[in-house]
Amino acid sequence: MSNQSDIKDMRAWLASERSGTALALNTLRGGARIMETVGVLGRQGLSWLLGDRPPMPALLRTTFESLGTTYIKLGQFIASSPSIFPEEYVQEFQRCLDRTPALPFHYIRETIEAELGQPLESLYQSVDPKPLASASIAQVHAAKLKNGQDVVIKVQRPGVRNVLLTDFNFLYFAARITERLAPGLSKSAISGVIEELQAGMLEECDFIKEANNLTEFNAFLENTGNSRAVAPTPVMSHTTTRVLTMERFFGVPLTDMNVLRKYTDDPAETLITALNTWFSSLMLCDFFHADVHAGNLMLLEDGRIGFIDFGIVGRIRREAWDGMAQFFDAIGRGDIRQMAEAMAVIGMTREEVDVNALARDIEQLQGSLVNVDPSSLVQADRNDKEVNRLLMDLVKIGENHGIRFPREFALLLKQFLYFDRYVQVLAPEMDMFSDSRVDMFGIADDTPGGLLH
Structure with a gap:
């Protein structure tokens, strides 16, 4: 004993x-x-x-x-x-580009072997030492499993999580001091924004969560009968918090028009499928893909749309999404009262918003709001100065009434910017806000490009 x-x-x-x-x-x-x-x-x-x-x-x-x-x-x-x-x-x-020099392959080998507990040769048939991509958080390599399946391995850089924690603690401390020295800044909740960013970036360092996101997104596609889009399937036996092995996709980015036409005769329909899939995920999936830039949306060789890289996802309340739709619609119609009501729904606040007072303040911007197309709010490439100034003014007015727009607002706006760039390349004649083939609030029915077809 x-x-x-x-x-x-x-x-x-x-x-x-x-x-x-x-x-x-x-x-x-x-x-x-x-x-x-x-x-x-x-x-x-x-x-x-x-x-x-x-x-x-x-x-x-x-x-x-x-x-x-x-x-x-x-x-x-x-x-x-x-x-x-x-x-x-x-x-x-x-x-500001998220590209960093590639790590020597021996670091990749050491990380994989330490995480998975076996020699690299026992885990994979082959691993290409030359990376497919190298970013600030992770490096990606092409590989084959022992059964011959093509996969990619996403390997986290050494010490990234500790750097993030240290940096954000430093930033949070600096923000709190700034807010104390300049109380007027506290309405913009700098420290709150930093906290939200930290939570999102630390989540990006957990590859188990990303693997679960991939699985859940594919389940959402299956449950909605959407056979025209897909996410990579993770290989859980070869995945840990710092190493993610997943199915490899072969195709082209949606913005590569020259190559894209070899895969499809109708680029616009391809884009509509991607849009309907993403809009549907806002309401029917627990999260939405929050980084749909040109490298993360692909047209695959079999004609499906491939959504890749689920490290950054967002979650939005139904009420907040409805509020955003009302917000854009109200700006287009010049409806000040509805705009104020929508801002109160979208924003995060601990106090009761006086919608009448908010509407009166917004009304002072009425000259700027006349004849503003709501789609221009997300078409920054076409109308940067006017749009940025208008949005800044509206955000400041909201802050004066105790409203702080959540991180999801910025994430959603960012995705609209990406999709607008896709529209400019693939279907410049299309308005995604008014096109009947685009379903922003549910599963598309029998329209071309609809989710069920």
Whole structure:
């Protein structure tokens, strides 16, 4: 008995030591990351003092790119949020790309073997050492399973989660100090936005969640009878929090018109299928794909639409989605009262909104709202200055009434921007807000491109 007790005590001690060691290592890494951040800021400040003074948006973008993962993602958030940030910052951060130098393959091998507990050769028939893609959070490699199936392996970069935690804690602390020093800024809830971004990015680091998202999205497609779209099937036996193995898709991005015409005679119908699938997911799936840029929507060789990369997803209440539809419709018709009611539904607030007072404030913008096509609100490539200014004014008015637009508002707006770019390439004559083939609020019926056909 005493021997068993000693063994238990020894195991408990070893577990405690491992936990303590991990905590100490994370603390050291966190401290090193803070020093790195301070160093980058110091170098940028010194360059400024020595006379290298680019415009503030450009300086901020290059600083963010120097700081890496967290700040690159934050820069992309700025680029896709014309409703929140000034036009010059939105434009500058369009250049903030999430591309990083590829990791040497031995890091990829070591991570896969550590996560899956077997030699690489025992797990896969082959793995291409040259990556298909290399971003700030993960690197992707083509591979074959032992049964010959083509797959891709998404491997998380070393230390990414710890960097995100350290960076966001630093940003949150700085935001709270800023809000205390400038109380007028608290209405914009800077620290709240940072908290929401942190939650979204940490979720992106959990590949088990992403694998579950893939499975759930395919279940949604099956349940709605949609055989014209598909997401990759994850290989759960070869997947952990930091390694995701999934089915490989072969096809072309939806924006590659030259190659696209080899696969379809009707690019517009292809786009309508993608739109109807995505709109349907807003109401009939627990989440929506929140990153449908050109690399994440494909036309596959068999004619189906492939949705890939479910690391970033959004969730929206039915009421909030209805509110957004009313918001766009009200702007198009110049209905100030309905616009105020929609903003109260979309926004997050702890206080009762005086809709009449909100409508009176919005009415002061009426000159700007006359003859504004609601579709222009999501067509930033066509009307940047007017749209950004209008959205900024509306957001500020909302803040004055205690309304804070949720992260999902920015995510949805970002997807509309992406889809508008698809429209410009594939069907420039189409208006996705009024085209009868596009069903924004449910499953399409017997229209061409409808989900059930």
